[in-house]
Amino acid sequence: MRIGELSRTTGVSVPTIKFYVREGLLPAGELTSPNQASYGEAHVQRLRLVRALLDIGGLPLAAIRDVLTAVDDRDLPVHEVLGSAVNRMVPRYDREPGDTGMAEARKRVEDLVAARGWRAHPGGGAGEALAVALAALDELGHGDFAEVLDAYADAAERVARADLEYVAHHVARESVVESAVVGTVLGDAMLTALRRLAQADASDRTYGDAL
């Protein structure tokens, strides 16, 4: 198909498609004449993935490029690619809380990972993101909120088990990484939305009748 049809099919404008090609997020179309290119189903799929990572995952373009590079590398061992793709999808924060707070928060993350027996590196992107959140809670005077951490870790285990069972049962080797990327980003969106719905329910049961 021509670029106009690709645009109509995906709802992404022609200038945006050209921008993604220049930025390396979308492979160029196959040249059919000096100034005309042809696009296929793979381009439709890739464009949708880019939009999901951008609009729903809120990933910056550079992170999307890194994640797609991992998706396209068929030679890396599954576990390694999963780890690196998933770590690149952790948000990075512009500004970190004070160093004392961060050192203490990192220690709490290490302790949590050890206490849970998780085979995970607490100093990676995810551990660091958790430490930033814990340090920010302290700075904001809501450090007590960290007492929910164990309930959250239980919930995270439940979710991760479902994630991996899905991958193990449904996903062919060549699409494991794409599935992990889609599942990570859309899974986050699902989980936070479900948390809001479950909070509304719990809040209604706690405060709805009384007030």
Added chain:
Amino acid sequence: MRIGELSRTTGVSVPTIKFYVREGLLPAGELTSPNQASYGEAHVQRLRLVRALLDIGGLPLAAIRDVLTAVDDRDLPVHEVLGSAVNRMVPRYDREPGDTGMAEARKRVEDLVAARGWRAHPGGGAGEALAVALAALDELGHGDFAEVLDAYADAAERVARADLEYVAHHVARESVVESAVVGTVLGDAMLTALRRLAQADASDRTYGDAL
């Protein structure tokens, strides 16, 4: 304190502080002379909250202003304010998947809320966000991933129970809404980070030895 000290204490630059005051995110300082204002502990606290909502929550400025308005309104019933503040913290997506997909996804969200017996409005911000994620999964050819939904809903219930228990046991009436805002935004960050750590563990157990 003067604006320079407020800036040093919080790590937010003087021009940015002035911008937040103009945008209504931070109350103006008390004028001590025609061109000098004085700021207090409440300004430090509010600035930190704005930065957490911005940097960690990724909320747009307009949403932060709405949320802070709810935080400052002491007359609204708790349950109502919680609902409206929490709903304003659901991300809105620029572009929605095709209408057919969305209609079907909205139906699935309604069915889920009904099956769980959740006292929550499936057509609100959170339900809509969940429907967008489900429709995007289908569009991307990963519709099967929605089978994790029940495990995610279990996890969300566990988390929401911990959230509400924390609020019920630790939080004074006048700070319930601020706690809900902080807990919602930082809780999301904690939960997605924990999900990554638990995924790393589950992935290592599933694939780490074999490959």
